[in-house]
Amino acid sequence: MSQKRILIISHSDDLHVDVLTPILERKGHIPFFLKLDAFPRDYEIFHQFNDGDWTGEIKNLITGDSVAISEIGAVWLRKSAEFSYLDEQLSEQERAFSQEETNHTLFGLFYGLDCYWINHPLANRHASYKGEQMKRAVNMGFLIPPSIITNSPNRAKDFKNSSTSEIVFKTLSSPLLGAEKITSENREVDGLRTTIIDGDLSELDAVAQLPCYFQSYIDKAFEVRVTVIEDKVFAARIDSQTDARTRVDYRDFSVSVPYQAMDLPSEVKHRCLQFLKSYGLVFGALDFIVTHDNEYIFLENNPGGQFWFVEQLVPELNMMETLAGSLIKGLEC
């Protein structure tokens, strides 16, 4: 029987894959990398049913590497991407149809794999909706900021007026505002981080176009990024309040605010593990605010969240090695 392999699913420019791959290789495991942004253009795929047997293979036509579906023992599902086709000039309808057929080809195969996943796509999908996350977080004992999702300008205005603090706008899906899905020459805006709404109330009339997500702004002592890999919890304290540019949203990587490893209160740690487990997630990256009263306020869980930037700044949080170990151990399942 051939050695089981790890399948990595992401896009060509995923730094996390570039970092993890040599770690796996050092440990004697050469993963098969399915680059979704080059699929199906640079791949040959089949899966078929004969007399009840399911067989199949994915082959990279550029490298010549291939993996039989029976060889796949663990999958790291990282990031999605727009597919590519041999003909770049497909009509709009051809492209729309191709997108659907490619999705069905891949997910029909993925869901059939009986192997170890970080994370299974069904768990990821289930865990990806912030509205549901907030409800679940409350049910599990987390504190959350007062929040509203609405396309009613009046409700948005009432929320702002009744909030005891300022309010912030957040995106529900991607903060890139769709920029990653269109060509660079057609991009109107680059993205939007969490933003305080400090303008005239009439500006909220635009909420009528599309439901928007608002939260009361919580004054922070510091922030915590918690990364969970199986039963291991890695917590980084982010002193975002030391610089005005990261006070509302710490994700400005031009600013050198301090990061350090920290121990979570045991009940917060336990809740994080239970939160992920409730979705069937193996991996998750959770964001918390810690108030001046040392209360932990849940903001969100990112089932496909980034973690290398944390490890770069806090090397003792050895998440990449842990992840590699989990995938290799998963091959034995």
Add this chain to the structure above:
Amino acid sequence: MENNKKLFAFKLAKKQANQVKSKPEQFKAREGVAIAGCTDPSGRFLVRYSDNGMYC
């Protein structure tokens, strides 16, 4: 707010972009996270790693 955009998020993003333009500053990633993986499609971070996990 930018009135030529229809969506609230776009108006907000445009307003922010205009504020940044008014005090232009070359973006430079902090030391130690030169290739952090949290990037954006504007290319202000790093072209090679403009992954869509931008904001983590």
